[in-house]
Amino acid sequence: MILSVSSIFRAINSLMPERRLLGSFLFTFVCIFALSGVVVYVGYNLQSITNSIVHTGNVIKQVERVEFQMKDLESMNWGYIATGDKAFLTSPELLTMISNSLSSLERLVDKDSSLREKVGQLRAKVETRLKFAERTLEIANTLGPIPALKRMKERVGLKLNEEIREISQSIIKEQETKLEEERIERDKKMEQLLALILIGIVGIFVILFYSYVRLRAQIQNLSLADQKKLRAVNSLQNIVDTVRDPLLILEGDLTVISAGRSFYETFNLSQDQTEKKFIYELGEREWDIPEFRKLLGEVLSKKDELSDFEVTNIFPQMGQKTWLVSARRMSSGIPGLPRILVSLKDITERTSAENRVKRANLELNILKGELEERVENRTQELLKSEGFLKLAVRAAKLGLFDHDIVNDKIYWTDEMQTICGFLPKAPLSLPEFLKRIHQDDREKVAKAIFDCFDPEGNGFYSMEHRIVFSDGTVHWASMKAQAYFAGEGKERRAVRSVGVILDITDRKRAEGLIQQALESLAREKAKLEESNKGLERFASIAAHDLRAPIRSMGLWVDMLEQYMPKPLPSELENAIQFLKLNAVKSAALIEDLLEVAKVKYSDIIVETVDLNKMVQQVLWTLKPDLENTKAQLKIGKLPSIEGNPCQLESVFGNLLRNALTYRDKTRAVEISIDCNETEQGYEFAVKDNGIGIDPEFKDRIFEMFERLHTDDDYPGTGIGLALCKNIVEGWGGKIGVTSVLGKGSSIFFNYPKKAINLERKSA
Amino acid sequence: MKPHLMLVDDATDQVYLMQMLLKTIDPEIRTVSASTGDEALKILQDETKILPRVVLLDLKLAGKTGLEVLKELKKDPRLKRVPVCIFSNADLEADICEAYDLGANFYFKKPIGLIELKKFIEYFVGIWFRYASFCTR
Structure with missing residues (x-):
């Protein structure tokens, strides 16, 4: 049972x-x-x-x-x-x-x-x-x-x-x-x-x-396990494909199960020519080496791995190659049927490199002999040139010193005596030397010297400091030195430093003078800027305060004109007209001045400005004038630029207003705006067919309050173009005019891509 | 009694001119004027007096500025619903924005010239004394 x-x-x-x-x-x-x-x-x-x-x-x-x-x-x-x-x-x-x-x-x-x-x-x-x-x-x-x-x-x-x-x-x-x-x-x-x-x-x-549920779960587990196995096999194949060295997987009987992509590429074999073939049958039987076969047999039976077996043979299309072969037994999942992973490494170059090293060693020995000979010659030459060096040092008034740090003794040349003016004949210690340095510089110099003795550092120092002569005069010297170290690890320390010293008193004196001049200049400039700013502020406030009474005056003149009993005597009528004219003119002047203040002294905001849109806005404010003059506008495609909208609006507004004001009343007005992009920035041109400018006055039109015409002919304040010039030059740009009298003029200006003051103020 | 208009402006000739023009447009509209901010606030805060229909407030005043007066008006629970229109010579964007932030109903730039001024008063009176509705609570 x-x-x-x-x-x-x-x-x-x-x-x-x-x-x-x-x-x-x-x-x-x-x-x-x-x-x-x-x-x-x-x-x-x-x-x-x-x-x-x-x-x-x-x-x-x-x-x-x-x-x-x-x-x-x-x-x-x-x-x-x-x-x-x-x-x-x-x-x-x-x-x-x-x-x-x-x-x-x-x-x-x-x-x-x-x-x-x-x-x-x-x-x-x-x-x-x-x-x-x-x-x-x-x-x-x-x-x-x-x-x-x-x-x-x-x-x-x-x-x-x-x-x-x-x-x-x-x-x-x-x-x-x-x-x-x-x-x-x-x-x-x-x-x-x-x-x-x-x-x-x-x-x-x-x-x-x-039971059914359990069974199902078990079956799923089993199939999952199968999938895992499959994946493992796939990933193994992937690994075999990925590794750069050629890889082979062999069955126990030494037939190839699979090979890495690199193997196929290296040996120019196809999958059919490789898989299920004995390894020693591959290609033209290059691997049919009795010793190799024996070693693989050992991997299967006794050892787990075979490492670094070198195979040198002639391979088709590759010539002679040396391969470093490693093999390792791995489990196939079926007991009693081990597999072997074989990896190949091309060490042809290494072997040849070893040969090269041997050759190079031989050559090196020969060169060594030559070098020794050359050094001997060079030493002879140096001995000769030392004399020249001495002469050169004397000519440059260069003092040389040699500091024996271990015994703390400083030796020097004669020039050092001249430069420092005080040294006794006997060598000096470092503290004695430091005593002669100006007390304000002493600490600084001492620190630099001790830093230079630090074995961790580069051992170099360069200083400019003052030296007090025995007669009390102060001289400037520039000193440069290099320290040399001995010993290893913790024992390592500076043992010697060698350096030069140069008298720079004259240079320092000149530098001092320049510095003084620069400082006083900066002071003057600051003062000037301060007073300028004050003036500008004053002008701005004055303009603001003037605006209300001037406008009020205009209103009362209008009132007078309206409520005076008519008809007026002609003198009175004229007086009223002149009053009115002046009121209007001063109001316009104030408005222009205020625009200057607004554009120049308000906060500079930098943003992306679409000039197409902006010009349309400006045109909208000029609508009455445009309609009165029936102007024909031709506006090219304009860019979007980084800039201050207030300033840009002012420039385009003033130029367009200018073009409308100085029109030729005998013909239809035509105005165009064009833009050219260059590497540095944009070049704009506002062109009209107006009265034009006499070349004689070409430069004057951009001056503040300059007018070429009377108010009777063309009204204006003489501020618009001056403001444009001011703004454009503020950007670092240039403004100018080309004109033919009676035909028209074209005012051009450029906007640099890196507008100077905008960059400064927005930073 | 007809509702009235309050003018706050330190230029007395301006106030006088406005009153003159108003008379030609609608003689029934009364005006109350103040030449400083403090005076305007004093009049408005007097509870025995009827509130104006609208205040026309200049920004540039001696002492308290127009914006300060506006701020105080809008803080006062009794006065905060009184419409305030700013009437200024300047048109700095910062001022305009601040005025609206503080609750101004309009910001007008003073028109230039008598004809324009007259036209403005006509429109203004039309809007505030004929078409606009008010909260009387």
Whole structure:
């Protein structure tokens, strides 16, 4: 049994290698087994009850049979006695039947003691009755029917029969009660069984469903695991493809499973020519090297890897190449079937480089000999040139010094004496030297010197400082020195410094003078700017305050003109007209001055300005004049530039107003605006066909308050073009005019891409 | 009683001229004038007096500036609904923006010339005394 179960387990196990799957299978199996056990038990119970019911029914039947047979006997006796017909004689079969019935009844009730007792009583009565019947028959046979009848009429037989009936009825009744109970019990058991079967079916369904779900999950897991494996294989292939060195994966029998892309490219082989081929068959059998084959065999059987095996051979299209071969055993997933990963590295150049190094070493030795010779020659030359150097140093008034740091002694040349003016003949220590330096510079110089002795630094210093001569005069010197170090690591320190010193007193004096001049100049400039600013502020405030009364004056002149009783004397009329003219003119002047203030002294905001839009805005403000003069405008495509909208508007507005003002009244006005983009910026031109400008006055038109015409001819304040010039030059641009008198003029200006003052102010 | 107009301007001749012109346009419109900001505030804050329909306020005043007066008016819960129109010679953008920020109803630049001024007053009176609706609470 145990053997067979374990063999089943083994079979299941072999079918489903997953242990968890086996668990759920077993669980299902145990559940079904337990369920059927319960069902069998309940079924068995039911069976026994059914048997008992059948038994009880049989008892009843048998008792009834005995009773009927007794009744038959009675009626036959009566029949015989009444008719004398022998046919009514009690047949021996009936007696046998009664006896049979009784004994079978006894057999039935054999196990029930109370019933047995009752059946015993029944048997006794039946036997008594039978004896009585026998006796009666004997009487009838011997004494004739009359005494028999008489005997019959005594009703003893009937009485006995009655008793038999009573006994049998009581048995029947008892048995029927029992039958009823048993039936009820059977029904109950039946219901239980049904319920159990139902529960069983539901349970089995649940278990089946559960198993199905588990199984499905397991299968999915399995397929996921398969996918993972597949991915792993793919990624391995990817790795093999990605690695720059040629790679090969070999089966245990040394056939190629796959190769990296680099392998195909390097050896100019196709996949068909490589895969499923033995490695030593590849190409033109370049890899068919007995030792290599032996080593690969070792990788399979003994060692895990083979490293740095060099293969030098002639390969087609590559010539002689040296390959460094490494191989490593790896698991294929199937036991007993290892795979080998083979990587190849081209070390042809390395080998040749090694050869080159050897050659270079030889050459180096030869060169060394030459060099030693040359150094010898050079030393000779240097000895000669040292003399020149001495001369040069003297000519440059250059002092040289050599500081022995270990013993703290400074040695110097004669020029140093001249420059420093004070040195004794004996060498000096560093503190003694520092004492001679001007006290304001001493600390600075000391720090520079000690910094230069720091082994971490570059050992160089360069200083300009003052030296106080023994006669008290102060001189300037420029000193440069280089320190030299000895020792390694923590022991490393400066041991010597060599440097030069140069007298720069004259240069310093000149520099001081220049500095003084520059400073006083800057002071003057600041003062001037301050007063300029004050003036500008004053002008601006004055203009603001003047505006209201001047306008008011204009209004009152208008009032005068309107409310004076007409007609006026011509003198008064003229006076009013002149008043009015001057009021209008001063109002215009004030407005222009205020525009200057607004454009020049308000905050400079820099933003992207679409000049097309801006020019349209300006034209809108000039609409009345444009309509009056019926001017033809030609405006080219204008750029968007970074600038101050207020200033740009002012420039274009003034130029357009100018063009409209100085129009030639004999012809239709034509005005054009053009723009040229250059590398430095934009060049704009506003051109008109007006009266033009006399070349003589070409420069004057941009001067403040300059006018070429009287107000009677052309009204104006002489501020517009001056303001334009001011603004354009503020950008770092230029403004100018080309004109032909009587034909028209063109005012051009440029806007640099890096407008100077805008950049400064927005920063 | 007809609603009235308040003029705040330090140039008395301007106020006089405006009153003259108003008379020719609609003689029934009364004017109350103040030459400084403090005077204007004093008149307006006097609860016994009826509020003007609209205040025409110059910016350049002696003492408190027009913008300061406007600020105080808009802070006062009783006066904050009185419409205020700025009437100034200057048109600096900063001033215009600040005036509207403080709750001015209009910013007018003073027109140049008598004809223009007269036209302006006609429009102004038309808007404020004929067409505009007001909150009387």
